[in-house]
Amino acid sequence: MSPIFVLYTLVTLSTGLALLLVWRHDRTQGFTALLGLSHLIFSFSPLAYFAMQRPEPLWHGLGVGALVLISSLYVTFLLTGFGQLSGRRVTWRQGALGLLALCVFHGVLLAGGRELAQGGFATLNTLAGLLVARWMVRLRPVDRFCAVVLVLCGLNQFTYAFLGDAGTQQQTVVATGLRLVLGLALLYGALTRSSREFRRMRDRFFELTDRSQQGVVVLCGSEAVYRNPAFQRIFGMDPARPAPPVFSAAWLDATTPPEVREAAHRRARDLVAGRVQDPEWEGPRISLDGRALYLRFRAWQVDWDNRPALQVVVSDETASHAAAQALWWQATHDELTGLPNRSALLRRLRELVDPARPHPFALILLDVDRFKSFNDAHGHEVGDAVLQALAQAILAQVGDQAELLRLGEDEFALLVCGEAPEARARTVTDAIRALVRDPLVLPDHRFYLDVSMGVACHAAGMAASPEQVLQAANAAMRLAKRLPGTSVQWAAEQIRQELAASFGAEQALRAGLRNEEFALVYQPKVRSSDRALIGFEALVRWDRPGHGRISPLDFIPAAERTGLIMQLGALILHRACAQLAAWRDAGLPVVPVAVNVSPLQLLDTGFPHTVIGALQTHKLPPAWLTLEITESAAVTHMDQAYEQIRLLREAGVEVALDDFGTGFSSLNMLRSLPLHTVKIDRSLISPMPEPDAVAVVTAICQLAAVLHLDVVAEGVETQQHAQAARQAGCQVLQGYLFAAPLGADQATDWLRAPPVAQLDALDVPA
Ligand code: C2E
Numbered sequence: 001m002s003p004i005f006v007l008y009t010l011v012t013l014s015t016g017l018a019l020l021l022v023w024r025h026d027r028t029q030g031f032t033a034l035l036g037l038s039h040l041i042f043s044f045s046p047l048a049y050f051a052m053q054r055p056e057p058l059w060h061g062l063g064v065g066a067l068v069l070i071s072s073l074y075v076t077f078l079l080t081g082f083g084q085l086s087g088r089r090v091t092w093r094q095g096a097l098g099l100l101a102l103c104v105f106h107g108v109l110l111a112g113g114r115e116l117a118q119g120g121f122a123t124l125n126t127l128a129g130l131l132v133a134r135w136m137v138r139l140r141p142v143d144r145f146c147a148v149v150l151v152l153c154g155l156n157q158f159t160y161a162f163l164g165d166a167g168t169q170q171q172t173v174v175a176t177g178l179r180l181v182l183g184l185a186l187l188y189g190a191l192t193r194s195s196r197e198f199r200r201m202r203d204r205f206f207e208l209t210d211r212s213q214q215g216v217v218v219l220c221g222s223e224a225v226y227r228n229p230a231f232q233r234i235f236g237m238d239p240a241r242p243a244p245p246v247f248s249a250a251w252l253d254a255t256t257p258p259e260v261r262e263a264a265h266r267r268a269r270d271l272v273a274g275r276v277q278d279p280e281w282e283g284p285r286i287s288l289d290g291r292a293l294y295l296r297f298r299a300w301q302v303d304w305d306n307r308p309a310l311q312v313v314v315s316d317e318t319a320s321h322a323a324a325q326a327l328w329w330q331a332t333h334d335e336l337t338g339l340p341n342r343s344a345l346l347r348r349l350r351e352l353v354d355p356a357r358p359h360p361f362a363l364i365l366l367d368v369d370r371f372k373s374f375n376d377a378h379g380h381e382v383g384d385a386v387l388q389a390l391a392q393a394i395l396a397q398v399g400d401q402a403e404l405l406r407l408g409e410d411e412f413a414l415l416v417c418g419e420a421p422e423a424r425a426r427t428v429t430d431a432i433r434a435l436v437r438d439p440l441v442l443p444d445h446r447f448y449l450d451v452s453m454g455v456a457c458h459a460a461g462m463a464a465s466p467e468q469v470l471q472a473a474n475a476a477m478r479l480a481k482r483l484p485g486t487s488v489q490w491a492a493e494q495i496r497q498e499l500a501a502s503f504g505a506e507q508a509l510r511a512g513l514r515n516e517e518f519a520l521v522y523q524p525k526v527r528s529s530d531r532a533l534i535g536f537e538a539l540v541r542w543d544r545p546g547h548g549r550i551s552p553l554d555f556i557p558a559a560e561r562t563g564l565i566m567q568l569g570a571l572i573l574h575r576a577c578a579q580l581a582a583w584r585d586a587g588l589p590v591v592p593v594a595v596n597v598s599p600l601q602l603l604d605t606g607f608p609h610t611v612i613g614a615l616q617t618h619k620l621p622p623a624w625l626t627l628e629i630t631e632s633a634a635v636t637h638m639d640q641a642y643e644q645i646r647l648l649r650e651a652g653v654e655v656a657l658d659d660f661g662t663g664f665s666s667l668n669m670l671r672s673l674p675l676h677t678v679k680i681d682r683s684l685i686s687p688m689p690e691p692d693a694v695a696v697v698t699a700i701c702q703l704a705a706v707l708h709l710d711v712v713a714e715g716v717e718t719q720q721h722a723q724a725a726r727q728a729g730c731q732v733l734q735g736y737l738f739a740a741p742l743g744a745d746q747a748t749d750w751l752r753a754p755p756v757a758q759l760d761a762l763d764v765p766a
Pocket residue numbers: 523538539540551552553556572595596597598628658659682714715716717734735736737741
């Protein structure tokens with residue numbers, strides 16, 4: 001084989017291989033593989049020619065077959081390659097059919113003799129070149145140049161057709177040159193296309209990251225090799241001010257709040273060492289210009305200039321986090337004072353009584369006395385200001401000894417955690433007592449406030465639900481409410497046990513009702529002017545087997561809690577009415593009986609009906625019955641109380657406001673409620689005849705006179721009490737001086753003839 005053939009073969013072979021190598025590095029250019037294959041295959045065409053020219057039929061046959069296949073494959077790969085370059089897709093099926101057609105075509109040409117074959121090949125290749133040229137019209141110059149060279153290759157094949165064997169050498173020389181030029185042009189096109197594509201990808205990456213709202217930083221080891229503008233913006237990096245290297249120790253110190261700094265350092269060490277255990281994290285950060293941030297990070301390994309690197313994406317979630325925090329704050333805090341609210345207290349209590357990790361603590365419930373009437377008198381704005389000032393004052397007074405929460409209205413809670421909760425709670429309640437001794441100073445007012453506090457202590461290991469602890473403190477607070485001035489009551493062990501076994505209390509009360517263990521005692525009320533018996537107050541007692549006689553102070557709250565007060569209240573009413581009927585039937589001079597009514601009964605809209613029903617059952621005139629409602633009940637449920645009292649008075653039943661002076665009723669309320677009588681509480685009578693106490697009771701009596709209300713003095717224990725109360729203007733007296741609550745028989749005796757000794761003891765001034 002002549003050297004020029006060898007050269008031709010080598011040129012075609014090497015351009016084919018070079019194109020295949022380009023494809024190997026840049027798989028996006030699939031057409032380079034097809035064109036590479038076309039060249040590679042075509043490089044074997046001189047061998048096929050030589051074989052074909054051999055006289056031996058076998059070699060000749062093999063040469064013909066090889067040439068047919070090589071030429072057909074060459075054209076097929078060439079057209080599919082350039083087709084793909086110009087965006088034309090050829091399916092396998094189309095490719096296979098085309099190949100078959102070409103094989104038949106080449107076979108027929110070769111069967112017709114060498115000249116015909118050469119002419120046919122030249123025509124086919126020229127036409128193929130022209131087709132490619134058409135496809136390349138809109139592509140780059142280098143692609144169009146390739147098409148031109150391809151046409152020239154086809155035209156060059158006509159040399160043999162015109163000159164015969166003499167032109168073989170010349171044709172091969174030109175073909176070698178053309179193949180070399182085509183190969184180089186194709187390689188140049190593929191390489192420029194590849195680098196252009198790379199540039200395009202890189203530009204797109206930077207465009208995307210530069211415009212991204214998310215911060216992006218790429219770390220190669222400890223060096224930040226890339227960071228986008230958003231990253232710099234989020235962290236407040238200013239080109240004018242030098243910043244510590246990103247993720248360096250100094251950077252972390254500057255950008256993390258102290259509570260998360262240690263964890264941030266640990267994570268950064270892992271990241272720099274290429275350990276990404278947890279690819280996502282979030283937390284509070286501080287920008288270099290001092291803004292508080294909340295950021296979410298995501299990190300993953302990337303390849304950066306053939307180096308392993310870490311790409312970290314930072315999302316600024318400060319706004320959404322702040323919104324979520326605000327919502328959470330709203331749900332768990334009180335708007336007026338900014339203190340944690342009732343739901344926060346329940347959550348805290350649940351944590352504290354958690355059986356897995358029980359903590360000793362004390363819960364103090366604090367309620368401002370007479371706040372309702374205070375609000376009525378001064379308006380809600382002043383009321384709100386008082387609550388805010390009180391909250392601030394308590395916070396300042398108790399410091400970190402207790403957590404302060406506001407449960408609603410004028411009710412606050414203090415949580416005292418730690419060992420020896422009783423002692424700690426006592427320190428806190430003492431501090432609050434000391435606080436309210438001085439007036440609360442507002443810009444335009446000074447107010448003396450009284451507060452009632454109920455304390456429930458919870459020892460570690462004690463089984464109780466948050467609700468039970470709350471109930472115990474609440475019950476203690478209600479007891480404190482009954483005491484005048486600022487007072488503290490401790491949930492007694494017994495109350496706690498009772499609460500823990502509230503189911504037991506309910507069962508015992510039910511049994512008591514069933515077995516008629518409740519009895520009424522009657523305390524006489526006498527006219528202050530002549531000490532004549534003018535009525536009784538019916539007071540309930542529980543003769544509980546095994547427990548003796550139980551005071552209503554101990555079981556009425558339990559009955560209220562369990563809802564059994566309705567049943568018990570109705571029973572008491574019927575008992576009192578039955579007693580009145582018995583006295584009447586015995587022909588005794590009947591006096592009215594007053595029955596105490598629980599606030600819960602008063603809330604029941606069917607209550608007036610129950611009362612009237614009881615009177616009718618026993619055929620009693622309504623004037624024989626008086627109902628005593630406590631001041632606190634009337635205040636808390638003013639609207640319902642008003643309606644119920646109105647209905648009762650309409651029916652002829654008299655209504656007295658009990659325990660007056662311990663609650664929070666305003667003068668306005670005294671005027672607007674349709675009452676008949678006011679009962680001044682024992683706590684105001686017992687200090688008499690001290691001048692202050694006398695002045696207070698006198699003022700109440702004068703007011704009552706204006707409002708046409710009768711006044712009863714409760715808890716009259718001494719002659720001085722009786723005398724002072726009468727002089728102050730109380731028309732009726734009630735107390736141990738005259739009689740303790742009496743059994744039914746003794747009360748009957750009183751009706752027949754009040755004991756002379758009692759009346760003799762009176763010192764009735766002329
Ligand atoms: P209250 O209605 O203010 O009843 C007066 C209380 O003072 C009675 O206590 C009575 O025994 C007591 N007392 C009377 N005179 C004196 C005195 O001179 N000195 C002292 N230190 N105390 C005196 P009691 O019977 O223990 O009742 C306590 C409270 O329980 C009553 O206060 C009332 O709020 C409630 N209660 C009593 N009976 C009933 C009832 O049938 N139904 C309801 N719902 N509550 C009742």
